[in-house]
Amino acid sequence: MIKLIEELYVIPDKKHFIVYAPLKRKILQVNKEFVKLLDKIRNQKAALFGADERMCIESLKNLDFINASEDYPENTFGTTEYSPTSVTFLPTSNCNLQCIYCYSNSNLESENLSIDVAFKAIDLIIENALKQQLTQIQIGFLGGGEPFLEWDFVTTIIRYAQLEAKKNDLSTYFTGVTNGVLSEKKIDFIIKNFNYLNISIDGTKEIQNIQRPKKNRKESFESVVRTIYRLNEVGFKFGTRSTISSMSVNNMIDIVKFLNNDLHVKKIHFEPLHPCGRAKMKLNLAPDPLLFIANFKKCLSITSKSKSELFCSAIRLDTLTSRFCGALNQNFYVVPNGYVTACTEVSSIDDHLSEIFFIGRFDTENGKFVFDEKKIRALSERKVTNIPCCSECIAKWHCAGACPVKGVLAGNLYDPSATINCLISKELTEFYIKSIANGKKGLSPRITEIYN
Amino acid sequence: MKKTKNENLFTQDLGNKMIKNKVQRPEISRIIEIKVETAEVRCSKGDCDGDYSPG
Numbered sequence: 001m002i003k004l005i006e007e008l009y010v011i012p013d014k015k016h017f018i019v020y021a022p023l024k025r026k027i028l029q030v031n032k033e034f035v036k037l038l039d040k041i042r043n044q045k046a047a048l049f050g051a052d053e054r055m056c057i058e059s060l061k062n063l064d065f066i067n068a069s070e071d072y073p074e075n076t077f078g079t080t081e082y083s084p085t086s087v088t089f090l091p092t093s094n095c096n097l098q099c100i101y102c103y104s105n106s107n108l109e110s111e112n113l114s115i116d117v118a119f120k121a122i123d124l125i126i127e128n129a130l131k132q133q134l135t136q137i138q139i140g141f142l143g144g145g146e147p148f149l150e151w152d153f154v155t156t157i158i159r160y161a162q163l164e165a166k167k168n169d170l171s172t173y174f175t176g177v178t179n180g181v182l183s184e185k186k187i188d189f190i191i192k193n194f195n196y197l198n199i200s201i202d203g204t205k206e207i208q209n210i211q212r213p214k215k216n217r218k219e220s221f222e223s224v225v226r227t228i229y230r231l232n233e234v235g236f237k238f239g240t241r242s243t244i245s246s247m248s249v250n251n252m253i254d255i256v257k258f259l260n261n262d263l264h265v266k267k268i269h270f271e272p273l274h275p276c277g278r279a280k281m282k283l284n285l286a287p288d289p290l291l292f293i294a295n296f297k298k299c300l301s302i303t304s305k306s307k308s309e310l311f312c313s314a315i316r317l318d319t320l321t322s323r324f325c326g327a328l329n330q331n332f333y334v335v336p337n338g339y340v341t342a343c344t345e346v347s348s349i350d351d352h353l354s355e356i357f358f359i360g361r362f363d364t365e366n367g368k369f370v371f372d373e374k375k376i377r378a379l380s381e382r383k384v385t386n387i388p389c390c391s392e393c394i395a396k397w398h399c400a401g402a403c404p405v406k407g408v409l410a411g412n413l414y415d416p417s418a419t420i421n422c423l424i425s426k427e428l429t430e431f432y433i434k435s436i437a438n439g440k441k442g443l444s445p446r447i448t449e450i451y452n
Numbered sequence: 453m454k455k456t457k458n459e460n461l462f463t464q465d466l467g468n469k470m471i472k473n474k475v476q477r478p479e480i481s482r483i484i485e486i487k488v489e490t491a492e493v494r495c496s497k498g499d500c501d502g503d504y505s506p507g
Contacts, residue, residue: 016481025485025486025487025488026483026484027482027484027486028480028482028484029480029481029482029483029484030478030480030481031478031479033476033477033478033479034478034479034480036478037478052477052478053478056478056480059480317486317488318488319488436486437484446488447486447487447488448486448487448488449484449485449486449487450484450485450487451482451483451484452483452484
């Protein structure tokens with residue numbers, strides 16, 4: 001008996017058909033008769049196959065598509081047990097910008113993270129890294145608000161982590177996410193001590209200043225661009241993230257040209273605006289997903305020529321995973337009041353989603369972090385194999401059920417189908433596969449296509 | 453030898469059948485293997501590059 005692998009997807013494409021085997025990392029361009037043969041094999045419709053069919057079956061065997069094992073990517077990140085070796089701090093909810101869509105609703109309440117709690121978090125990831133015999137710990141700084149406003153906190157943490165890591169023969173990897181409105185002194189420190197920086201910039205001058213004004217209503221564009229120029233000067237590794245709104249969705253091509261050609265950004269992240277935080281009040285800020293998809297495709301043709309990377313969390317052909325992100329696995333994000341959240345988009349205990357995503361807190365009495373194992377287990381169960389609407393989706397092993405927060409906000413943690421990311425993921429995954437099948441190279445620098 | 457009209461028709465017919473037969477055979481016209489460096493490999497080399505929510 002011959003048995004085809006389960007994870008095989010067929011899509012029509014002009015004169016051909018495309019067979020996509022995500023877990024085997026293979027794409028075939030075939031004819032209609034080949035698709036019929038697959039159907040015949042799948043349904044065991046014939047006991048005997050013709051000579052041509054037998055040849056194709058041999059090819060399928062060589063491709064590991066027949067009578068082959070299929071290992072699901074269960075643990076893309078880390079171990080199954082919750083034992084984080086990286087920590088991300090959200091040091092403050094204060095911000096020097098007043099973005100119209102801020103997910104964390106910054107500047108509403110001023111809260112900061114205690115340095116002693118942060119030290120304990122570093123001690124914990126060092127302990128975990130040693131237990132797992134790893135050689136590195138990772139420390140990130142993120143909003144809430146603008147993390148680098150709490151400058152003393154950031155520099156103290158970095159020195160502490162460097163010192164403690166060295167004592168334990170571990171290396172450090174520091175990352176930050178910033179709005180890019182930084183002083184020269186801060187930029188110099190980042191260049192010297194950080195490994196990677198992600199800068200939020202929504203695009204050209206007009207869009208940036210409308211969507212991301214300073215808290216005092218002044219324009220932020222020039223300050224952010226100055227930071228990027230400085231990082232480019234010294235060859236520091238950074239990427240940008242642009243939130244695409246209904247106001248900017250038709251300017252995506254101009255934005256990508258500006259970032260790619262003028263600012264020489266090598267890693268450009270576009271994300272469609274999701275109505276949460278401050279944007280909840282302005283539902284019309286979310287972009288039309290079909291416009292986002294159409295323009296994203298056009299933008300890809302620009303970045304692929306310059307070997308820079310354009311990506312969106314909904315399209316990740318390079319990733320094979322059963323869980324969308326670290327929120328469902330190892331995320332350890334410490335927020336201002338000492339709580340631990342699994343997701344940056346849920347950073348306040350007042351957010352009703354904290355019931356799901358707040359997975360621990362610092363226990364001041366015992367001087368250590370305590371975690372809610374039940375909640376961690378519940379989040380880790382949110383795997384693509386447990387999401388019914390994903391079962392037949394071509395993007396399932398890349399998107400893995402999309403963002404869990406957006407799923408909950410759309411009504412169901414286990415049903416992402418109502419989110420715009422679901423549509424974007426399906427459409428763009430199919431687009432990537434078709435493009436590769438038709439010989440288009442360079443869509444993502446992370447992917448190498450080998451044509452046989 | 454000069455071909456008659458009928459012979460021409462016959463040859464054309466046979467040719468069409470042959471083309472048709474060729475199309476009816478199941479065929480793979482292209483195989484593409486995708487090579488990637490996954491996030492976990494990159495991160496293990498200390499090159500996470502701010503990947504989307506690395507666990």
